[in-house]
Amino acid sequence: MRTGKLATTITAGVTAALTALAVAGCSDGGTPRQGDRRTPSAAPTPTWDPVPGPPRTVPAVQKFQAADGRGWRPTEQARVVVPAGEQSPVADEARRFARELGLRTVWGRQAVRPGDVELRLSGGRDAARRADNAPVHDTAEEAYTLTARGTRLTLTAPTDAGVFNGTRTVLQSVRASGGVPEGTVEDRPDRAQRGFVLDIARKHFDAQWIEDRIRDLAGLKLNQLQLHFSDDQGFRIESERHPEIVSKDHLTKDQVRHLVDVARGLHVTVIPEIDSPGHLGAVLRAHPDLQLRSADGRAQNGAMDISKPGAAEIVDDLLREFAPLFPGRHWHLGGDEYRALADRAPAENYPQLAEAAREKYGDGATIEDLATGWLNDRDKTVRAAGARQVEAWNDGYFPDTDVEPDPRRTVAYWTGKEIGAREPREYLRENRKVINLNDEYLYYVLGEPNNMPYPTGERIYTQWTPGVLRGTEPVPESESGPDRVPGARLAVWCDMAGEQTQEQVADGIRMPLRALAQKVWDRRKPALSWEDFKKLANQV
Numbered sequence: 001m002r003t004g005k006l007a008t009t010i011t012a013g014v015t016a017a018l019t020a021l022a023v024a025g026c027s028d029g030g031t032p033r034q035g036d037r038r039t040p041s042a043a044p045t046p047t048w049d050p051v052p053g054p055p056r057t058v059p060a061v062q063k064f065q066a067a068d069g070r071g072w073r074p075t076e077q078a079r080v081v082v083p084a085g086e087q088s089p090v091a092d093e094a095r096r097f098a099r100e101l102g103l104r105t106v107w108g109r110q111a112v113r114p115g116d117v118e119l120r121l122s123g124g125r126d127a128a129r130r131a132d133n134a135p136v137h138d139t140a141e142e143a144y145t146l147t148a149r150g151t152r153l154t155l156t157a158p159t160d161a162g163v164f165n166g167t168r169t170v171l172q173s174v175r176a177s178g179g180v181p182e183g184t185v186e187d188r189p190d191r192a193q194r195g196f197v198l199d200i201a202r203k204h205f206d207a208q209w210i211e212d213r214i215r216d217l218a219g220l221k222l223n224q225l226q227l228h229f230s231d232d233q234g235f236r237i238e239s240e241r242h243p244e245i246v247s248k249d250h251l252t253k254d255q256v257r258h259l260v261d262v263a264r265g266l267h268v269t270v271i272p273e274i275d276s277p278g279h280l281g282a283v284l285r286a287h288p289d290l291q292l293r294s295a296d297g298r299a300q301n302g303a304m305d306i307s308k309p310g311a312a313e314i315v316d317d318l319l320r321e322f323a324p325l326f327p328g329r330h331w332h333l334g335g336d337e338y339r340a341l342a343d344r345a346p347a348e349n350y351p352q353l354a355e356a357a358r359e360k361y362g363d364g365a366t367i368e369d370l371a372t373g374w375l376n377d378r379d380k381t382v383r384a385a386g387a388r389q390v391e392a393w394n395d396g397y398f399p400d401t402d403v404e405p406d407p408r409r410t411v412a413y414w415t416g417k418e419i420g421a422r423e424p425r426e427y428l429r430e431n432r433k434v435i436n437l438n439d440e441y442l443y444y445v446l447g448e449p450n451n452m453p454y455p456t457g458e459r460i461y462t463q464w465t466p467g468v469l470r471g472t473e474p475v476p477e478s479e480s481g482p483d484r485v486p487g488a489r490l491a492v493w494c495d496m497a498g499e500q501t502q503e504q505v506a507d508g509i510r511m512p513l514r515a516l517a518q519k520v521w522d523r524r525k526p527a528l529s530w531e532d533f534k535k536l537a538n539q540v
Helices: 004-024 091-101 124-129 160-177 207-219 253-265 281-286 309-325 351-361 367-384 424-429 457-463 502-521 530-539
Strands: 063-066 079-082 104-107 117-121 144-149 152-157 183-187 193-199 224-230 269-276 291-293 299-304 330-334 389-393 410-413 434-436 443-445 487-493
Touching: 079 091, 091 104, 091 117, 091 160, 117 124, 117 160, 144 160, 152 160, 160 183, 160 207, 160 530, 193 207, 193 502, 207 224, 207 253, 207 502, 224 330, 224 487, 253 269, 253 309, 269 309, 281 299, 281 309, 309 367, 330 367, 351 367, 367 389, 410 424, 424 434, 443 502, 457 502, 457 530, 487 502, 502 530
Parallel strands: 079 104, 079 117, 117 152, 193 224, 193 487, 224 269, 269 330, 330 389, 389 410, 410 434, 434 487, 443 487
Antiparallel strands: 063 183, 144 152, 144 183, 291 299
């Protein structure tokens, strides 16, 4: 697996520290290879200037209890000690961490020497038997404790995901301060879902660029990447079942498998999105018979005629084809901006939909019922294929329908500007979980159409919280805690694809992602000013 820019940058960042501290360590009588099981002879205690505290990281740690001492710094003699062994779920975390800091790794029950880092699973045998890089289920599984004492560093966590988070804290603290200050860090995220949405349908992004973003997300302890890969402008992943819909510029399935594998190793879940029944223009160009037409014969761009049996057949075929490609068991069904329901008189202008609703759900059924049933049916398809977490955009849920949306489905709240817009609190009162994608703060739309300026890190950092789901006013904290609003994502949409290059997009989202990382990790008001936070973010 390629090391990637994240590891390269971190390694470069600690080289100076290692050089400066080389005199602090002493020869242990031999240079064991990485993974050597020999027990080296005792090493003298290193000496160095005390590491200043508290740890300086993005996001900031939740709790740090300072103690008297010099802290821990990386030296050439330091080792990463893994008592759980080479076959444990933390083995890949240990190898990566050692490689990033230029250290050696030793396995099994070893004496922890001065200057060493010990990685331990705190969950006993159950933790040791856990599958490597298994998904976490709550924020407690991402927690970790980091203790610098007597020139040794100990990192403990219940899962390998927690160990990974702790290693990110160490690496950032080394880059900012040369090491980890004496004392104990107790840390865990406030929100379980912390991520990024990338529209690769309207604009093709190459696989290496996406991999670089995954590594950047992981370095910030962000844990989700949603790929919106089907829209009016393109279908951007290879399809064997429907090659006729695939755009010239696209990712191969092998490239996607590699990206998913890289993400999984970095504890990032890749969430696929095939949006329907709108935003299907690339599919409809190859299947024009399925395009929605109004009563006067006008074709509605990107909208599928869901009264036709062939519509469900092709979408379900695609969902089933791509399910094995994304084993994270998390799916986004879209459901937004369906043209028929952006109409003031949908039954009059789309009589075939109104008739299909009555035939399927009874005389009083509406097009809203038909659209709700459409998403419910797609929900069943992805769950049958293994999905456990399913979501759809908020304008795919309608009030006062006879057909109820699947109660397990999460609301991805992005706007309140659509016809019949509903307040976020309505979904929360229905006991739904709501993911925050507030377009006021978290939408990076190329070309800034429809009065949507590019988001800034400063606005997110100083004004936004996970409870600010719509506009600028927060939902009361009693209704928007982590159990109800489990997280947020920053989204890049490529409405005007040519307005920015890949490099410009990466630069534009850099600080917004860092601000987001801080605000979803810790609900408290940030301790640093924006200027100080920005300076720190550029260091780590």
